[in-house]
Amino acid sequence: MMKNEYDVIVVGAGPAGSVAAQYAAREGVSVLMLEKDRDVGYPVRCAEAINRRTLIQFIEPDERWINATITKFAFIAPNGIEAVIDFKSIQGYVLERRIFDYELAKQAAADGAEVVTRAYVYDLLFDENETVTGVKVEYRGEQLEIKSKIVIAADGVESRVGKWAGLDTTVDFRDMEACFQVTAANVPVAQDTLYFYFGKKVSPGGYFWVFPKGENTANVGLGVSGAECKKRSSLSYLTENLNRLYPNASILTQIAGGVPCVTTPDKFIADGVMLTGDAARQVNPLSGGGIASGMVGGSIAGRIAGEAIKNNNMQHIYKYKEEWHQARGHMHERFDKFKDVIYDFTDEEFNKIMEKLRALPDEKRTIRKLFMIALANKPSLLVDVAKLFIV
Amino acid sequence: MFRMAKNNKLMIEILPNKCDFCGCCVGVCPEDAIELKEAEINIIDPRCTNCAKCVWSCPIEVIKFNKEGVPVK
Structure with a gap:
């Protein structure tokens, strides 16, 4: 002892x-x-998603704690337009933490x-x-x-x-993402895709996520910036989104959390x-x-x-x-x-970005390209994009 | 024993029956005035300045202002 x-x-x-x-x-x-x-x-x-590249440095992937294997990201604009990036290979996992x-x-x-x-x-x-x-x-x-x-x-x-x-x-309370998440059943989503929703009504100063957990269950949650949480709680945003998108969801777990962004x-x-x-x-x-x-x-x-x-x-x-x-x-x-730029976007700006991404042919839709589109009006940041995605 | 309002400012109270013990409030507290255990949370009375950052950051609105002074254990 x-x-x-x-x-x-x-x-x-x-x-x-x-x-x-x-x-x-x-x-x-x-x-x-x-x-x-x-x-x-x-x-x-935790929303439980992790990229494969880092994970395998520390532990061999094991189906006992992997709920979903991710090959695609879907980004959903405030107007409902969905743009999918297909990595064509295993990008990451949703874990059973x-x-x-x-x-x-x-x-x-x-x-x-x-x-x-x-x-x-x-x-x-x-x-x-x-x-x-x-x-x-x-x-x-x-x-x-x-x-x-x-x-x-x-x-x-x-x-x-x-x-x-x-x-x-x-x-700083504005940088604390105030989060609320449910793990729910009866959420019929693709099991190979992480879904990210953006918009002032959906999750201001953050995003709303649906991460598959296998057999029609998923982690459904969101983070809003502290500045927004001051005005209206994360829980109330989550409840509204859940009722709108998955009215038949059964809540298996629910939890609050903070992410220091x-x-x-x-x-x-x-x-x-x-x-x-x-x-x-x-x-x-x-x-x-x-x-x-x-x-x-x-x-x-x-x-x-x-x-x-x-x-x-x-x-x-x-x-x-x-x-x-x-x-x-x-x-x-x-x-x-x-982050400072992206979480400041208006709904209109998010809509335009997703439209542009969706208009690209499948093979040209990449995370790098998404940042290039999103930050096109910030030339100084494009240098950072280039340095982050040297491939 | 009651924690009384200082400088006529509003007091802060955590509703323990509603708290999820997530730690948002502890992370934003500039005075290290909140103690969080597995399923127990307390404001450390002498350190709290009623700045309200914990109130604003709480995802589920369980930290409240209370004008009357709140019971402490």
Whole structure:
């Protein structure tokens, strides 16, 4: 059972935390991962779509946690016009995260990390130099102190660990996508397609999604920007869209959630602590996708933490920032610029973009082309598009 | 015990029976004034400045203003 000292403590057992724990453990250091909830992988606050290219770097695709295999994206304009991009190959998957997250935690455990659930971290330990030296945790009704050389905080959108270490991770409320999703039956959609709906009436400052989950079930949800949620709640938009599009839907699960659609803060590392995943705001700010980028962030954080301890060089953890930016951070900065433009479009503009995309022959409809059309009036951003899609 | 209105500003209250414990409000709170456990949420009274960012970001409208001061445990 839990010891009172580890090399690395990971707070939170989502995808970022589990991958961080696994990569640290692989370096041969002792790792404890703490999860506040009863279960790893539940509740699922996620639309569950991930791209294949990143996923396979971390785990072999397995039908036990894949609900749908995606080869097409469909974009639906406010006037109902639908433009489909057919990738003609497997682009990604819709996951069953209650199993997927569990598998990632098992991988971490198999590589030597210790995992404990129902363990709520409520504060940090510091030494006289204000270096983080462990966590205070509530476990089975007891308050314990567990020491560590490095704390990796993967404690999600609601992260507080960074703040306790003096890192400013507060998300501007306008950039917090306020989400609501149902997993519903009787939603007859193609099982190989992710559907994205846009428009001020549908999901202002965000989008409405229908992601297939197999056998006529789907994740149906939306995110609206905080600025819009201030005026009208995400739940009310979702209810309206669902009643209009799928009046026969039966709701199997329903859940609220927040996605921090921002770039990584200037500082997400302090002495003895590294943030990763949603806690470090490592989400693609345009799509809101965070599983893949969280695993990338977690893998870098975990490995670097392990290296720092092995080499007894605690300053090494600051290398994480540069590696993150090379892997994903710079890319997210470009997507963040697009976000500001795209979520400002009027319904008319969305209609025109989808019409133009739909008018193209099948083989010319690509994500790159979609951005070229959408950002045609912003020449400075076309450079970013070109750099993002060098193929 | 009651958390009383400060500076005659409106007070903020979370309706625990309606809360989904999603963490939006914690992410936007500039004062680290909200504590979220598995299925338990509390405003840390001395830190709250009634800025209302949590109210605005809540996807399901379970954080409310309350003029009277709200019960705290």
